[in-house]
Amino acid sequence: MYNVPAWLRYNFAMPLSRMTCPSCGADLVYDSHEAVKGPDGTAICPYRGRGNPELRAAHDLIYFGKWRKMDATTADIRRAYNQIGRHLKAIGRILETKDLPAAKRDLGKAVEAHHAGDPAGESPDALRFMDHALSYAHMAIDGLLHEEGLPPHDPMEFSKWYDAVEVPFKEEW
């Protein structure tokens, strides 16, 4: 075992904790030492109180998913493809009731890319199209958030809840 100073309140042998948010459905993996906790001692879902938490959580689950890693299996990619399809349908259900043609257009492009990226077709570009679909879905979510006066969704803000390695992101303009 490591000889950890007591003030760190840390045990390196401690495994990561898991939680599925009953409200937004976020499937989270996190360091229980760092999580914000409610009065009952349980971790508070990071999406709580944010606009469109279900869409954000669903996006990030796919964004940080295994399908993008080098060791992804065919099953991981197929699962991600299906997740993207469900995610697009969920965005569509919300957009149906809104007068947001630009966001609908983004979703239309996402659906188009999703169709083109069916891994069953064994296209060498399937992963690229899936990535495009997720990217356009993100734009559609940002369109919804913009309409509510909220800043765009930044998945990296939630990366530690998915045991993800940080990737550079910078708003330039």
Added chain:
Amino acid sequence: MITLNRYPREIMLRDGARLTLRPMGREDADRLWEFFCRILPEDKMYFRVDVDRKEMVERWAEHLDYDSVLPILALEEDRVVGDATLHRNKTGWKQRVGTVRIQIAPDFRQRGLGMSMIREMRHLGEKAALHYLMAEAIEEQQPAIRAFEKMGFERVGVYRNFVNDQKGALHNLVVLLYHMAYSEEGMSF
């Protein structure tokens, strides 16, 4: 005609700054002039008109015609921090093409305001039933070009040594287009 009943709108940037978006009015001439005064000289070199002349801004405010040029201001309290304009032709072969121009105050760059303004222009373009939005940028304005591309604009051409700055030096002009090809009816998910 675009209905403007969505304004004024409140938006929040990623860092928590709260801004108001609304169309420019006649009473905004001084605010806009102060905004242009704060733009860095190296950025002003690329302006199409000499905004150092206050009468240019005053004349613009006096002759506002939203059907030709719709200026949307971003304000932090009473101060203009961003200006986006949608230029349209009422008749002729470009009546379905809108041109977008955006200026952001130096202290509001890299905070996501430019992206928000592009998003706002896209919404207005859709409501105006335009087929294309066009944006132009000097090749050196890479952050702006990347922001447009991120929002779905495609780089369709580069004109070499096409435009000159206010000191006379030539620059490449990048043309970006946002194609609004999908019909509302075809959008079923």
